[in-house]
Amino acid sequence: MKAAAIRSFGGPEVVELLDVATPAAGPGEVRVRMRAAGVQPADCAVRGGWAPPGQELSFPQKIGNEFAGVVDQVGEGAAGFPVGSEVLGWALLAAHAEYVVVPTDQIVPKPAAMPWPVAGVLSASGQTAHTALERLKVGAGDTLLVHAAAGGVGTVAVQLHIEIAGTYPLAEAAEAHRAVETRRVRGRSPWWPADLVGVVPHRSAGVRHHRGVSCRPRGRRSGRGSRPGRR
Known part of the structure; x- marks a missing residue:
């Protein structure tokens, strides 16, 4: 199968389309044929040398974390997603490929009315x-x-x-x-x-969250959504 991968860190030019072995679904897993995959700031950070917590990068390194597609193979003991199921989900450093294998707890059914490009970036x-x-x-x-x-x-x-x-x-x-x-x-x-x-707070669309935010007595603050490796 074809998969997007990098052999060195850098800009978009380091991404290559490689021929790699097509994975097979193991126990409790399903294989999904890709219809759409998302590109997030985290993907660009990985391409530049940032590693997700607990992960080690090695070349050639596949990339991509979120996807949507159709189940085409079901492993032993995997339930709830028969062949032909339309799903969306995540697969760490594996989603930019023609096929991805994931445990069933990493996917959910794709709403029938949701377009594939939207499903691919929702996760x-x-x-x-x-x-x-x-x-x-x-x-x-x-x-x-x-x-x-x-x-x-x-x-x-x-x-x-x-x-x-x-x-x-x-x-x-x-x-x-x-x-x-x-x-x-x-x-x-x-x-x-x-x-x-x-x-x-979230850095996107040219809007930066305010530094030193001081909420009211009941106030709480979450930094989810900030770009990897930045503060």
């Missing part, structure tokens, strides 16, 4: 936003401030907050991104309501 942004809201312990009636709310993480965080809290969050985004249907916070000195419980 990383969705997990990041969900983790941020979990760490902030957002609950019913809470108010959340989401920086870069028109980005991948931001758009999911806004929607999750509406479902969890039952209210619209405060959202900050670049003027060009008019699609964010939330109240906006503009400028460098946003208003901090007394019931503000969380801040989800």
Whole structure:
């Protein structure tokens, strides 16, 4: 099969399309034929020499972490995803390939109405936003401030907050991104309501989260979504 990989660290020019062995599904695993795969800041960081925590990079190094596709092989004991299932999920440093093998707990069914390109990039942004809201312990009636709310993480965080809290969050985004249907916070000195419980900063779309943020007494802050290797 074909897979994107690098033999050295550097810019986009170091990415090559290599011929590698097609993997087979083992016990508890499924093999997915790729339909779409996402490219995140973490992928660019790996290409530049950054290694995910607990991982060692070696050449040739495959890249890519999130994907969407169709199950074409089911390993022994793997249940819930028969051949032909449309799924999305993640596979650490393996997703930019024609096929990927993953345990069934790393995939979920793809909604039928969701386009393949959207499904291919949902996993990383969705997990990041969900983790941020979990760490902030957002609950019913809470108010959340989401920086870069028109980005991948931001758009999911806004929607999750509406479902969890039952209210619209405060959202900050670049003027060009008019699609964010939330109240906006503009400028460098946003208003901090007394019931503000969380801040989800995220570097994207030219919007940088404010340094030295000081929330109200109940305030909490999550840095999920910042680029790997940066502060």
